[in-house]
Amino acid sequence: MVELEPVIASLVNNKVEFVIIGGIAITHYGSSYVTQDFDFCFLRSPENIQCLVNAMSPFNPRLRDFPAELPFIFDTATLQNGTNFTFDTDVGDIDLLGEVAGVGTYADVKENSIEIKMFEQPVRILSLEALIKAKRAAGRTKDLLVLPELEALLELKNEGEI
């Protein structure tokens, strides 16, 4: 699980450029799909990575499925040397993606996102259309299972119902 409110507040307060994707975005649109983690796409510029380190460090991120006895430092060098990361933190599981399959880089993701309020904070989330593309591109069983519901939601959205 993840405690969403403190994470989102820290990201916003530290001026991180990010777009919420995955299960949290899907829930926003009305799906009954249940996720246990918080996924977001981030801009991989040095300035934004520094903001991200400032925002996430208080939650003590450790790489998920990484031996606890091995040293791990959550810093700008670590984030600059990779694209996608899965972290265990003191507030839950958080996945950071530099790119989203089916959508593209952060610039593409941002272009396919909308601004909303979550916990009274201004945040961006991936559009329903782009979420469908991302889930289709990811292609895992758990992604494909949610597609019919997302497509139904998109149909209702296009009909002006939601």
Add this chain to the structure above:
Amino acid sequence: MKRSLEEKLLNPRPGSKVAAAKEFGIDLTLLLKNLRLTPQQRIDQLQEVMRVHHQIREQAKHQLKSKKM
């Protein structure tokens, strides 16, 4: 005559994406319930489900540990 959201979900038009979701096994009554909530209420509801799921998993882990001892 324009059909309401309730009608579209509870009696989907054949050939629609909503009908396909129903055929796939999506519970459209749950979807309708969620759509009646605000987006923030949906996130709050998910957060509660996450917490309950976490508690159950932790209890199960604890019970497993106790059995092994």
